[in-house]
Every structure is written in C-alpha cells, then in structure tokens.
Amino acid sequence: MRGGSVAVVGGSIAGCAFAAAAARAGAERVVVLERTRGQLADRGLGLCVHDDRAAELVAAGALPAGIPAHRLTRRRWVVRDPAAAGGRVIWEQPFPFHSYHWGLLWRGLRAAVPGTVDHRPGVAVAGVGDGPDGAEVRCADGSAERFDLVVGADGYRSVVRAALCPQARAHYAGYVCWRxxxxxxxxxGVRPGEDPHPDAVTTVCFPGGSCVVYRIPGPDGPRVNWVLYAAPPAAGGLRLDDPTSFPPGALPPGLRAHLGVLLEREFPPYWGHVLALTDPADTFVQPIYDLEPPRVAAGRLLLAGDxxxxxxxxxxxxxxxxLQDAAAFAAAWRRADSWERLVADYQDVRGAAGRDLVALARRLGRAQVERTPGWARMSREEVAAWWQGQLAGAAGIGGRALAP
Incomplete structure (x- = not known):
C-alpha cells in the first residue's frame, strides 16, 4: 500500500520511530505534532534494551546503528550487611542488555527520520475524531486537519487513547519510584581508584522496596542511573488521580526527606552514599501506574508506546x-491493501504484546515492592526460584521477541 496521510501525535521515542516507519513505507504525507517547542525535555534518564531485542530492531530498521550504549552483562542482588559496605550479594544472574541515555537515543531516532516528514513543534492536540474515511485532529489553537490515519504516540495522558478507548483509566500501583x-x-571519591562493577546492574533489596543502579553513556561522559521503588510517606504531597511526576528540582520536602531516610536506613553504606551524591536537579519522583486499554487500534486510530x-x-x-510497535506497524503496512487491514493487523499483533507486558510488570512489582520476601535469609537457590515465580513461564524481562 502506498500513499495517504498519517499524523503522529507526539514526537518522543515512539513518535520518531512511527514517523520514520510511515515515511519509509510509502505514506505520501507524514506530520508529527509535538506540543513541546524545540528539543524535548531531557532528564538524563537511563533505559536498557535486551541484546536480542536490539538485534531484531536493528534488522527491522527501527533502531538506528551508532547510538551510544553501555554494555551490561550481569545483575547483582545485594542486601545490607554490617560486614560489607557494598552489601552482601545474595544472587547474581546474566543480564544481556545495553543501557542508553534517553536524550542520546531520542536524538539518534530523530536524526533518522526522513527529511520529508513535517515536524510541527509547539502544537498541542486537544482532541481526535474518528470516521469511516479518516480521522480529524483538533488542535488547541482551534485549527483542525484530516488524515487517513492518526497514530497516538502521546504517552501516559494520550489524547488519541481517550478517543479510541474513552473508558480506559490508569490505576495507581500503590508506590512510586525516585529516579x-x-x-x-x-x-x-567514594571508592578511589576502583570502578565498581561497570558491567553490572546492582539491585539493592530491602523490606518494602528495591533499587536498581547501572551505568549509562552521557553527553559528557559515563553516568550512573538509578531507580528506587518504595511506598511514599503518608504526607508526601502526591496527586495520584492520573499519571504524573514531580520534575527535577521540584520534589516536595516530604518526598525528599523520605528518600534520605531510605538511603540511611535500608541501603548498604556504599550505595546509600552513591545515591546521595545525586544533584537535586537530577532527581525526580514518578508514581507507578498500570493501564491496559481494551484495544490499541480501531477505525483510523492507532496507539503506540506508553x-x-x-x-x-x-x-x-x-x-x-x-520500537517494536513501530516495526510491527511497518510490517503491517507492507502486508496491507487497505487502512482497515493495516489497523486490524496491528491490533492482532501488538494488543497481545501489551497485555503480556502489563501482566508481567504487575508480578514483578508485587514481588519486588509490594510483597517483598525476606531476602537476607534466602539462599541463592531460593532467590533463583523466587525469580522464576515472577516470570511465571515468561522467557525473561526486556520484552518478548518480535513476531516473524
């Protein structure tokens, strides 16, 4: 199928990947509508991609080569122990991932978008209407435009999802992550002359929470990225009616103080000191949510990423x-002879993938935050069995393989 017009609402990772996929598939006109002006806000976040998923995505053309990444090989689970400043290792497992800096990954994806794509920064989409012959995008400035297909790559608070699945709501999981x-x-300065496990993800385990720490590349050299999961204090000043976050430098005093309490009370001294070195401008809090819409595509609307x-x-x-969503979209386009066939094909493939990820993440969250075991008393064999119980038959974390 060739020709037609596609609007991509949102210019983040998913938006760039879908815009590139649509342009290369043969869309006559591709427009990206991004509410932010200029470059997207970058909090220096780290993220990881499984080596097998990365290889598939590179082969599919969804992940450009040459984006800086840091190789990780193993994951160490540690608990606080008076005899070890860095904690006692209770288990170690293979971790075949590469870590990325969000901003560097986004810039690589943005640079790979063909020049024919019309990027429109500073455009806020207020609503979307679906119809048998196309979809209408309504902007906050009162303008409206019709497209053959509209892709919602607009994140947690998706306007496109609100049109496609108006009853879908995010549910608060009962805890937050400090990042x-x-x-x-x-x-x-903490451990002079020693590089502590640069190829490892360290997971600090404590009653009622856990924290992962790992290296990422940065614009000005390597950085240490961390994500700490725990319940917030009762008076933390959180608004939990919908997905939100407190941006860097804007943590309420209660949340900032509670982070300090966790580091002092629950962490091995070495790791507590490392996290305490983080500048407040590089620290923020994100409440954890689940959302599993009943469908990800119908009519002339399609959802991507978050x-x-x-x-x-x-x-x-x-x-x-x-990125897998974008690769599946490109594959569905190649097979399709109509917009209806493309949308139905994408729903069949990516609807199930999203449901599986939500279910696995809930099991991981229950085991690692909501109902933590007595880690310090567990043998390595018991920790390994506990991990397999979370997977419940899944091959592992990092997402499942792309459909052939």
Missing amino acids: GNLDAALLD AAAVVRPHNTSGAAKA
Missing part, C-alpha cells in the same frame, strides 16, 4: 516496546 543520575566520575499500554518499569522493556 536520578549522576556523573560516574563521582564514584572515585499510549498503548502503561507498563511498570520493572520489565526493562519500555523503549524496546515502543
């Missing part, structure tokens, strides 16, 4: 899922 990153050179499913970050699959 931050810091210059890896600061580690030399707009299609809000998955807890434990899966380590967010970026891979967004």
Whole structure:
C-alpha cells in the first residue's frame, strides 16, 4: 500500500520511530505534532534494551546503528550487611542488555527520520475524531486537519487513547519510584581508584522496596542511573488521580526527606552514599501506574508506546516496546491493501504484546515492592526460584521477541 496521510501525535521515542516507519513505507504525507517547542525535555534518564531485542530492531530498521550504549552483562542482588559496605550479594544472574541515555537515543531516532516528514513543534492536540474515511485532529489553537490515519504516540495522558478507548483509566500501583543520575566520575571519591562493577546492574533489596543502579553513556561522559521503588510517606504531597511526576528540582520536602531516610536506613553504606551524591536537579519522583486499554487500534486510530499500554518499569522493556510497535506497524503496512487491514493487523499483533507486558510488570512489582520476601535469609537457590515465580513461564524481562 502506498500513499495517504498519517499524523503522529507526539514526537518522543515512539513518535520518531512511527514517523520514520510511515515515511519509509510509502505514506505520501507524514506530520508529527509535538506540543513541546524545540528539543524535548531531557532528564538524563537511563533505559536498557535486551541484546536480542536490539538485534531484531536493528534488522527491522527501527533502531538506528551508532547510538551510544553501555554494555551490561550481569545483575547483582545485594542486601545490607554490617560486614560489607557494598552489601552482601545474595544472587547474581546474566543480564544481556545495553543501557542508553534517553536524550542520546531520542536524538539518534530523530536524526533518522526522513527529511520529508513535517515536524510541527509547539502544537498541542486537544482532541481526535474518528470516521469511516479518516480521522480529524483538533488542535488547541482551534485549527483542525484530516488524515487517513492518526497514530497516538502521546504517552501516559494520550489524547488519541481517550478517543479510541474513552473508558480506559490508569490505576495507581500503590508506590512510586525516585529516579536520578549522576556523573560516574563521582564514584572515585567514594571508592578511589576502583570502578565498581561497570558491567553490572546492582539491585539493592530491602523490606518494602528495591533499587536498581547501572551505568549509562552521557553527553559528557559515563553516568550512573538509578531507580528506587518504595511506598511514599503518608504526607508526601502526591496527586495520584492520573499519571504524573514531580520534575527535577521540584520534589516536595516530604518526598525528599523520605528518600534520605531510605538511603540511611535500608541501603548498604556504599550505595546509600552513591545515591546521595545525586544533584537535586537530577532527581525526580514518578508514581507507578498500570493501564491496559481494551484495544490499541480501531477505525483510523492507532496507539503506540506508553499510549498503548502503561507498563511498570520493572520489565526493562519500555523503549524496546515502543520500537517494536513501530516495526510491527511497518510490517503491517507492507502486508496491507487497505487502512482497515493495516489497523486490524496491528491490533492482532501488538494488543497481545501489551497485555503480556502489563501482566508481567504487575508480578514483578508485587514481588519486588509490594510483597517483598525476606531476602537476607534466602539462599541463592531460593532467590533463583523466587525469580522464576515472577516470570511465571515468561522467557525473561526486556520484552518478548518480535513476531516473524
């Protein structure tokens, strides 16, 4: 199928990937509508992509080559122990992933979008209407435009999802994650002359929560990225009616103080000190949500990335899922002889994928935050069995393989 017009609402990772896929598939006109002016806000976040998923995505053309990445090989699970400043290792497992800096990944994807794509920054989409012959995009400035297909790559609060699945609502999981990153050179001041496990993800385990710490590339050199999951204090000042976050430098005092309590009380001294080095400007809090809409495509509307499913970050699959969505979209386009066939094909393939990721992330969240075991008393064999119980037959984390 060739020709036609496609609007992509949102210019983040999923938006760039879908715009490139539509343009290369043969769409006559591709327009990206992004509410932010200029470059998207970059909090320096880290993310990981499984090596197998990355290889598939490169082969499918969804992940450009040459984007900086840091190789990870193993995951160490540690608990606080008076005899070890860095904690006691209770289990270690293979971790075949590469880590990325969100901003560098986005820039690589943005640079790979063909020049024929019409990027429109500073355009806020207020609503979308679906019809048998196309979809209408209504902007906040009162303008409206029709397209043959509208892709919602507009994240947690997707306007396109609201049109496609008006009853779908995000559900608060009962806990939050504090996120931050810091210059890896600061580690030399904590443990001079030693690079502690640069190829490893360290997971700090404690009653009622856990924290993952790993290296990522950065614009000015390596950085340390961390994500700490725990319930917030009762008076933390959170608004939990819909997905939201407190941006860097804007943490309420209660949340900032509670982070300090967790680091002092629950962490091995070394890791507590490392996280405490994070500048407040590089620290923020994100409440954790689930959202599993009944469909991801219908009529002339299609959802991508976080707009299609809000998955807890434990899966380590967010970026891979967004790029897989784009690869599946491109494959569906090649097979389609009509818009209806393209949309139905995408729904068949990606609807199930999103449901599986949401279910796995809920199991991981329950086991690692909501109902944590007595990690310090467990043998390595018991920890390995506990991990397999979370997977419940899934091959692993990082997302499942692309459909052939």
